Amino acid sequence: MKFIEIKNFTEDLISWQRAQGRHHLPWQVNRTAYRVWLSEIMLQQTQVSTVVDRYQSFLKRFPNIQVLAGSSVDDVLAEWSGMGYYTRARNLHKCAQVVVNEYDGNFPNDPLLLERLPGIGKSTAAAIAVFSYGVRAAILDGNVKRVLARIWGVGDDLSKSAAVKSLWAHAEQLLPNKSADLVSYTQGLMDFGATHCTQYQPVCMRLDKKECLFKNRCQANLSNKVNQIPLKVKKINVQQIEMDWWIYIYRGKVFLEKRPENGIWASLWSFPEQNIFNKNDAEKLNSVKHVLTHRHLKIHPYKILLSSQPKKIKVDQAWVPLGDALKLGLPKPVSAFLKSQDLAHDDA
């Protein structure tokens, strides 16, 4: 892919960011490496509006990397509960321990070293290096791919790794030379993609007075292809999945077990998917639908009020007081289900 020269792209983006970019997001003030790192992990595949509150809550619970490293992974998953992509939480915990044990609690500033840490890939490593240490490195997230692809008119299929690879090379070329500009530039790419060059209704397609500063240079705009860029051909294969939940209640406690370490909702607490106590007096409750990006779940809950508590249970199984269950690391549909039911009343 050949990239033409877009005049003054980098310097104009920097000026734009300083005048019209975002400057008051929680992780933009007091940019310590710990705060920057946490925000970058939370923001992976997750929108800013979702992260803001969860970020503040997480920082309150784990104010620094030593506290995080010294906590149990279960406590971290509990705080992460409902945010999805739970590998992020497990890697976050692992990464904190590595940084404390091998780096004396201080993140390295070299993007290549950062990239070796659990949960930190190329783009996140660059973001941490830029925002925490002012190191020169290029990011390439969803926003940046869209901005670069449109302005340079890249109509290639971005679900192909070759196309993304060429965008990476281009992103490196565009970096400003002055280190004092790195933060504004990097933040500018994100801000411009998130607020102007958006997926739906980018400013160039709106009827209001706002104008895109690149409208006369953007190849997608000049050729009327803004709606077709970026292009992704690959379709998500959505599986329809049916799942049973066996909800055992005994004296104000609910039986939960920890899910396997691999697969969906790994290491989170949930209801058994089989009738492990072999009871035949279950009440079938209304089924629950839960939509994930690549799976549509239809869940069939069966409720059983036990008259005695089974003696033998395994590790990673537990009778949890109903009032405490919501404090565990739970998948979204499990916490939603628990909140919607009055199980304590049934058991009275």
Added chain:
DNA sequence: AAGACGGGGCC
């Protein structure tokens, strides 16, 4: 190179 991995928001 392709799939797995959550949940929310927008069309």
Added chain:
DNA sequence: GGCCCAGTCTT
């Protein structure tokens, strides 16, 4: 219903 979001890791 499909697609995307401050992506990374595994196969």
